[in-house]
Amino acid sequence: MKRPKIRITIVDKIGKGGCHRGHCVGESFDYDTERGKLCPMAMHVAFPYIDILRYGGTIPGQPAGTAVFCCPDVDVINVFKAEIVSE
Structure with a gap:
């Protein structure tokens, strides 16, 4: 099974x-490339969410x-959205 692309x-x-x-x-960034x-x-925070999405889980x-x-930078607090990209 191929892993889905994540943006x-x-x-x-x-x-x-x-x-x-x-x-x-x-x-926007392609997770794989x-x-x-x-x-x-930000990647440190993103990784568990990426894993959940890639392996079929959902975020409550x-x-x-x-x-x-x-x-996690309190001075900045950028908000990111990771999403599965349909090919």
Whole structure:
């Protein structure tokens, strides 16, 4: 069974500071080919959600195939959305 493609998009920013990695709302990344461009702190948070989505799980309170999570940097708090991409 082939693992589904995952796209990670910055959908909001809550913190008052600017992103230390230079990320902006609206940026999207392909998990398989561009994850190295994503902030390591955000990837640390993203990984468990990616695993859940890739292996058929769901996140309570979120639509199937999606996971919304925040950057752990209290000064920035970028909001990310990971989603399965239908090919």
